[in-house]
Amino acid sequence: MTTTSTVQDGILFVRLSGDLIGSPDTDQLLNSVNEHLGEALNHCAVDLSEIRYINSTGIGVLVSLLTKFRSRGGEMVLINPADHPKKMLALTKLTNIxxxxxDEATARQQLIPAAN
Incomplete structure (x- = not known):
């Protein structure tokens, strides 16, 4: 899995591609996000459009990230989950959470009002 991250408008955008299934990929994702948390960022958008496969470990990492941002008074949005991640989120009923x-523009619109 590859992870790239940028900060725009006070929002951390994380783009993932490949399979989100466990170490070392999940460690890389958590480390990348933790580096940015020192920048007082409270909002994150995670692009899952290029994730082919996600397992329970990957789902757990997403829940962990959501918890990190919400505990800081922020929010996290998932961007355009590909078919398998979308099915896993629905199966685990995490679409309610x-x-x-x-797309990125819609995620920005959802997060910027939360930032104010």
Whole structure:
């Protein structure tokens, strides 16, 4: 899995591709996000459009990230989950917990009002 992250408008955007299934990939994702948490960022958007496969470990990491941001008074949005992640989120009923946006612009709109 590859992870890239950028900060725009006070929002951490994380783009993932490949399979989100466990170490060392999940460690890389958590480390990347933790580095940015020192920048007083409270909002995050995670792009899952290029994730082919996600297992329970990957789901657990997403829940962990959501908890990190919400405990700081922030929010996290998932961007355009690919088919398998979308099915896993529905199967685990996490679609009721995670905010989902169709694209980066929509995610930004959902998070910027939360930042004010």
């Amino acid at each position: 995670f905010a989902v946006a169709s």
